[in-house]
Amino acid sequence: MATAPTRHLADHADLIAAVRRRLGAGVTVANIDIPTLGGVNRTILFDVVDKGTTKRYVSRQETYVDPDSPFLATGDQFRAMRIAFEHGLPVPEPIFEYDASDGMGNGFVTAFAAGETMPKRIQKDPDFLAVRPRLVADAAGILARIHALPSQSFGFLAERPDSADTVSAHRDLYDGYRQARPAIEAGFRWLERNRPSVVDRVFLHGDFRLGNLMIDGTDGISAVLDWECAHLGQPAEDLGWLCTRSWRFSRPDLPAAGLASRQELLDAYSAAGGRSYDADEIRYWEIFGLVRFAVLNLMQNHGHVSGQRRGLVYAACGRNTALVEYDLLMTLAGRYE
């Protein structure tokens, strides 16, 4: 990860004070780095030295709070990660949340997870040759354990629109961006006419795909990142998102994360204690995944053209909506697997 030059420790007096409040007045903070690929949130990496033991941590702060953001507030992300961590799932260990007296805004500190998140490297680089064949089975096992977390622990997610009905929640987001997009409209129409009859509500990660999985060349999946889309819903939604064409990257021929077949994923998922699904039940959520990704691109476009959050990358997302619509229509027309 590329980093900007380390700033003087004095520039981070607030961070250091917040860390000492939680981890002890005797600890030292060192090796502060600010990764340049931070996106909307501010990320700071740092070491904490405690009696000769050094451990690396990550601080995440919200730099901009969009009142219309569909994503979880940092406090709820932290709560969800803590529950997952306490159940032994591979999550960066949640350390503490910032509060008002820190003067750091909304955010939290977790342990640092090392590894690779770039999908194309994970799919092709020789460094991952040893773990690649088992990544999909391992991902299926982790998903089965996420979906088995006690849903009564996640009452704080129950009132979210995507917990009530994720298709309608995304339709409402789409309507809010006020762009008439016939392809997206057709996607929603198809989703409404083909709704699955089973309605169950378990805890979902909500953004489980390559890019949000930290991969180690020896140990495989070392951490599941980015819990900001967590909600309640049908397990098949998480499985379908993992198979969504946009997340197959350089291998669209391999539905499960561009690494394996859909059936291999489903077999591993049920072998790990997850529900048994047939491929068509997953395909429904892949169509949803394409509609959702198109809507997320419209969201970035809306932030850009409305002036709330302008930027090159957001402008490109707006134009890339057309590419996702093409994939959606090809899939709806049965021309894509």
Add this chain to the structure above:
Amino acid sequence: MSDTLRPQSPDMADILQTVQAFLKDCEPQLAAEDRYKAQVASYLLGICAREIAHGPSRRDGAETLCADIRAGRRDGDWDSLLDQLLEEARTAVRVTKPGHMGETA
């Protein structure tokens, strides 16, 4: 007096190419995030060049079409609706990123 613009030189396609070449030359000197942004900037200029070559976009009654789809008035000719939308989507992909069709076909 007329507001007709006589052809100017270099033309827009040339200007866009020239700016893209400049961005390319800058890349090696840039840190990771700015290098990525220079590539995105170049991508956006490429879209402009292809859109100029394609000709102006037009208002096409998308609002009415969306309302019809939502109300189920296109359920009866769904396949031909998809064909029509795919035809439009191909045009948009050719402007946005022509390689996308080859990459994923």
